[in-house]
Amino acid sequence: xxxxxxxxxxxxxxxxxxxxxxxxxxxxxxxxxxxxxxxxxxxxxxxxxxxxxxxxxxxxxxxxxxxxxxxxxxxxxxxxxxxxxxxxxxxxxxxxxxxxxxxxxxxxxxxxxxxxxxxxxxxxxxxxxxxxxxxxxxxxxxxxxxxxxxxxxxxxxxxxxxxxxxxxxxxxxxxxxxxxxxxxxxxxxxxxxxxxxxxxxxxxxxxxxxxxxxxxxxx
Amino acid sequence: xxxxxxxxxxxxxxxxxxxxxxxxxxxxxxxxxxxxxxxxxxxxxxxxxxxxxxxxxxxxxxxxxxxxxxxxx
Numbered sequence: 418x419x420x421x422x423x424x425x426x427x428x429x430x431x432x433x434x435x436x437x438x439x440x441x442x443x444x445x446x447x448x449x450x451x452x453x454x455x456x457x458x459x460x461x462x463x464x465x466x467x468x469x470x471x472x473x474x475x476x477x478x479x480x481x482x483x484x485x486x487x488x489x490x491x492x493x494x495x496x497x498x499x500x501x502x503x504x505x506x507x508x509x510x511x512x513x514x515x516x517x518x519x520x521x522x523x524x525x526x527x528x529x530x531x532x533x534x535x536x537x538x539x540x541x542x543x544x545x546x547x548x549x550x551x552x553x554x555x556x557x558x559x560x561x562x563x564x565x566x567x568x569x570x571x572x573x574x575x576x577x578x579x580x581x582x583x584x585x586x587x588x589x590x591x592x593x594x595x596x597x598x599x600x601x602x603x604x605x606x607x608x609x610x611x612x613x614x615x616x617x618x619x620x621x622x623x624x625x626x627x628x629x630x631x632x633x634x635x636x
Numbered sequence: 637x638x639x640x641x642x643x644x645x646x647x648x649x650x651x652x653x654x655x656x657x658x659x660x661x662x663x664x665x666x667x668x669x670x671x672x673x674x675x676x677x678x679x680x681x682x683x684x685x686x687x688x689x690x691x692x693x694x695x696x697x698x699x700x701x702x703x704x705x706x707x708x709x
Contacts, residue, residue, distance in 0.1 A: 427689050430685065431682060431685060431686070434678065434681050434682055434685055435678050435682060438674060438677070438678050438681075439669070439674070439678070444661055444662045444664055445662055446662045448662075449662055449663055449664060449665075450664055450665050619692070620692075623692070623695065623696055623699060626699045626703060627699060629703070630699070630702050630703060630706055633706045634706070
């Protein structure tokens with residue numbers, strides 16, 4: 418059964434959609450019921466990070482193997498990751514409006530880091546379109562992708578932890594314990610993370626097969 | 637004497653009464669969850685997600701067909 422992960426992703430996400438609204442959550446000021454956003458907003462970002470990691474791996478493979486297929490896969494993974502970053506940004510913005518009181522704050526290094534990372538990956542897509550030769554494109558964009566991944570991690574994982582961030586788990590002490598999550602919430606949060614990561618692999622899979630058909634038609 | 641005792645009684649009773657609820661807990665959607673038909677909302681969300689998944693499955697089938705056609709050529 419090669420479609421097992423698709424079935425699991427749907428089951429996990431459906432479970433989090435239903436139980437995520439019903440289960441008891443900690444009663445906290447300011448956050449109130451919006452703490453449930455942790456089940457939906459955070460896993461989207463995890464899926465994005467997962468896809469960018471897949472993209473990095475395929476870029477490295479493309480460099481070592483001189484392989485066009487890996488380059489196409491790296492591009493598709495980055496595209497799916499980019500796609501996930503957009504709902505991640507908008508949901509975060511909405512959540513911020515009702516808890517931090519503003520749509521966007523430049524005080525928070527995580528928000529700025531995410532904005533810069535998205536621009537970095539946009540530059541990756543533009544770079545790909547600007548090179549005509551296939552092999553050349555594969556190598557140049559793979560090298561750039563390695564830098565893009567490192568920069569993204571610096572901007573959204575490292576820098577927010579060095580300075581003060583409004584995001585929980587940042588500003589010195591990175592840990593899940595900082596999320597104000599109790600075990601009830603973990604019962605939903607972890608399946609949500611797994612579900613959305615598997616879902617992103619599903620989209621990645623379809624994207625790859627379409628590219629494969631395109632390549633065959635072009636030959 | 638009676639005046640003093642009465643005023644003392646009123647004073648002490650004032651200590652135990654309060655105009656507002658002093659013990660407050662963060663506001664949560666408790667009523668919404670108990671009889672506010674939250675189940676309807678959950679069903680709607682689930683249906684939307686299921687519709688998306690069905691669309692994705694149909695899309696995948698089409699890709700499958702194209703793959704078969706190309707491999708047969």
